[in-house]
Amino acid sequence: MGELRLMKGNEVIAEAAIRCGCDGYFGYPITPQSEVMETLMTLRPWESTGMVVLQAESEIASIHMVYGAAGAGKRVMTSSSSPGISLMAEGISYIAGAELPCVIVNVQRGGPGLGTIQPSQADYNQATKGGGHGDYSLLVLAPASVQEMHDFVILGFELAFKFRNPVMILADGVIGQLMEKVELIDQRPRWTNEQILEISGEWATLGKPSGRKKNIITSLELDSYMMEKNNLRLQSKYSQMKAEEVRYEAIACEDADYILVAFGSAARICQKTVQIARKKGVKVGLIRPITLFPFPEKIIAEYATKVKGFLSVEFNAGQMVNDIRLAVNGKTRVEYFGRMGGIVPTPDEVETALEQRF
Amino acid sequence: MSVLTDRINEIIKPENLVYAKSPLLNDDLMHYCPGCSHGVVHRLIAEVIEEMGIQEQTIGVSPVGCAVFAYNYIDIDWQEAAHGRAPAVATGIKRVMPEKYVFSYQGDGDLAAIGTAETFHAVNRGENIVMIFINNAIYGMTGGQMAPTTLVGQITSTTPHGRDVDLNGYPLRITELLAQLPGAAYVTRQSVQTPGAVRKTKKAIRKAFEIQAKKIGTAFVEVVSTCSSGWKLSPVDSNKWMEENMFPQYPLGDLKDTGRADAELYRIKAK
Numbered sequence: 093m094g095e096l097r098l099m100k101g102n103e104v105i106a107e108a109a110i111r112c113g114c115d116g117y118f119g120y121p122i123t124p125q126s127e128v129m130e131t132l133m134t135l136r137p138w139e140s141t142g143m144v145v146l147q148a149e150s151e152i153a154s155i156h157m158v159y160g161a162a163g164a165g166k167r168v169m170t171s172s173s174s175p176g177i178s179l180m181a182e183g184i185s186y187i188a189g190a191e192l193p194c195v196i197v198n199v200q201r202g203g204p205g206l207g208t209i210q211p212s213q214a215d216y217n218q219a220t221k222g223g224g225h226g227d228y229s230l231l232v233l234a235p236a237s238v239q240e241m242h243d244f245v246i247l248g249f250e251l252a253f254k255f256r257n258p259v260m261i262l263a264d265g266v267i268g269q270l271m272e273k274v275e276l277i278d279q280r281p282r283w284t285n286e287q288i289l290e291i292s293g294e295w296a297t298l299g300k301p302s303g304r305k306k307n308i309i310t311s312l313e314l315d316s317y318m319m320e321k322n323n324l325r326l327q328s329k330y331s332q333m334k335a336e337e338v339r340y341e342a343i344a345c346e347d348a349d350y351i352l353v354a355f356g357s358a359a360r361i362c363q364k365t366v367q368i369a370r371k372k373g374v375k376v377g378l379i380r381p382i383t384l385f386p387f388p389e390k391i392i393a394e395y396a397t398k399v400k401g402f403l404s405v406e407f408n409a410g411q412m413v414n415d416i417r418l419a420v421n422g423k424t425r426v427e428y429f430g431r432m433g434g435i436v437p438t439p440d441e442v443e444t445a446l447e448q449r450f
Numbered sequence: 451m452s453v454l455t456d457r458i459n460e461i462i463k464p465e466n467l468v469y470a471k472s473p474l475l476n477d478d479l480m481h482y483c484p485g486c487s488h489g490v491v492h493r494l495i496a497e498v499i500e501e502m503g504i505q506e507q508t509i510g511v512s513p514v515g516c517a518v519f520a521y522n523y524i525d526i527d528w529q530e531a532a533h534g535r536a537p538a539v540a541t542g543i544k545r546v547m548p549e550k551y552v553f554s555y556q557g558d559g560d561l562a563a564i565g566t567a568e569t570f571h572a573v574n575r576g577e578n579i580v581m582i583f584i585n586n587a588i589y590g591m592t593g594g595q596m597a598p599t600t601l602v603g604q605i606t607s608t609t610p611h612g613r614d615v616d617l618n619g620y621p622l623r624i625t626e627l628l629a630q631l632p633g634a635a636y637v638t639r640q641s642v643q644t645p646g647a648v649r650k651t652k653k654a655i656r657k658a659f660e661i662q663a664k665k666i667g668t669a670f671v672e673v674v675s676t677c678s679s680g681w682k683l684s685p686v687d688s689n690k691w692m693e694e695n696m697f698p699q700y701p702l703g704d705l706k707d708t709g710r711a712d713a714e715l716y717r718i719k720a721k
Contacts, residue, residue: 160542
């Protein structure tokens with residue numbers, strides 16, 4: 093059993109980063125996730141593990157610092173909230189294009205524009221469809237608890253290095269600000285230079301010894317046939333993610349007539365809705381996608397032939413509902429219920445919406 | 451014929467060798483236009499890295515612009531940055547590998563327009579990196595558009611009637627501004643149009659790399675450069691145009707050589 097603590101979601105991101113041996117964090121303050129960098133600066137990991145923490149001049153600079161440090165084979169990360177992630181889109185595209193590993197945390201707030209600082213899930217499309225220019229995908233993890241904020245930092249780095257691809261932890265203001273019990277992993281050492289050489293020496297900018305070809309980190313390729321080849325390689329990587337990394341939780345789905353689909357804090361609310369509905373005698377289940385990309389389309393397709401309908405519950409105008417419809421492919425009804433602008437619906441509201449729509 | 455070959459072979463002997471290309475500079479044909487300053491500056495960087503024996507410890511950051519392919523020519527590890535972001539990328543590399551030598555290489559559009567924020571803040575933090583700045587007062591790669599350093603009256607494809615201050619503002623002397631920042635250790639402006647100027651620039655680049663080893667702040671080397679294709683002048687006329695027009699606006703010489711400022715000068719009196 094690891095150390096147990098009562099912590100905020102944002103604080104736990106910082107704590108997990110240090111404990112899993114992260115090499116660097118580059119960020120810029122933005123509500124509702126500023127506690128990530130504040131916690132790191134308070135803990136001063138550069139004195140304990142040697143982890144670098146730097147407050148950059150902008151989200152743009154932060155993500156390009158991540159790009160540089162990731163190019164050196166280090167385990168590095170950043171965190172931000174919706175408008176900041178928009179600014180990072182350029183750098184995220186470069187990181188995906190150059191095939192570098194890193195972890196990016198988005199503690200979503202309401203938009204568009206400056207929007208609001210209250211919780212939202214309105215960046216679902218941005219996160220799962222790339223978000224920047226070009227054909228690329230992030231591996232997107234959606235935590236629904238403070239414990240998962242912790243666990244996904246560790247898992248995020250594992251997946252980032254497995255695929256040499258940026259991993260996004262798509263949280264929201266609720267999970268970022270929520271205080272819950274969390275079990276922390278014991279401190280792990282940062283990778284040594286020898287380990288980095290072994291893991292990433294083939295591509296990382298570690299300094300070129302005589303006898304090996306120079307390593308060049310770039311996303312540029314002017315030969316269109318080579319560029320297409322690079323894109324095909326990226327696409328095969330995303331196919332591999334779809335085959336190997338789909339994660340979801342299915343609650344009370346076996347006998348369900350209706351299935352709610354919700355991620356993050358919306359799934360927490362829907363868990364209660366399942367109980368309320370079942371007390372009333374309505375057989376309701378819940379599928380909680382944990383990976384938003386790759387999306388758990390197979391399990392949804394399987395239930396599509398068994399249930400009377402799906403209700404997608406989101407803190408946005410209906411984004412994930414489109415992915416559910418693609419998975420269901422017309423075999424049953426798919427409806428949406430959500431609130432926007434920072435409003436978090438109650439379990440009863442969801443239950444009422446379910447009754448109204450079906 | 452054989453007499454001539456014999457005489458040539460008699461000359462080609464190690465004891466007669468006055469110059470050899472740095473082995474760090476490969477034999478690939480450079481994509482730069484005739485008369486362009488990039489090739490010379492590339493050579494100087496390669497020579498400095500070779501002479502200091504730091505090939506295995508040096509990482510270059512190339513920009514977006516004509517020098518995007520700098521990584522094709524110098525035999526070290528490289529990372530290619532997004533437009534203007536080279537100082538941030540170099541910061542990321544240097545912060546996680548402080549024992550390495552890291553340098554960025556940028557043109558005027560990259561460093562002084564789209565990347566102004568990254569440039570200023572890297573220098574203001576006193577990042578222990580070398581920044582090489584090629585100022586040829588024009589966007590080369592995209593086809594000769596106005597740069598922040600384009601001179602008033604200078605014709606470019608986006609100032610076809612000459613740069614007009616009412617429309618476009620003034621040429622940006624960013625190097626003078628950077629020299630004001632307390633994080634800057636060494637700020638200099640050089641050129642490479644004559645053998646003498648080339649020697650001075652090489653000295654400046656060497657000094658910049660040596661400052662990086664001392665970790666006393668950012669070392670910044672501007673090279674006032676030519677762009678014969680963009681300026682639509684011959685290489686010889688480009689050098690003349692640069693001396694007549696660029697040098698009065700961008701005077702050569704050291705702007706700062708003190709190391710970064712003493713933090714005590716900026717500290718609050720009491721908590």
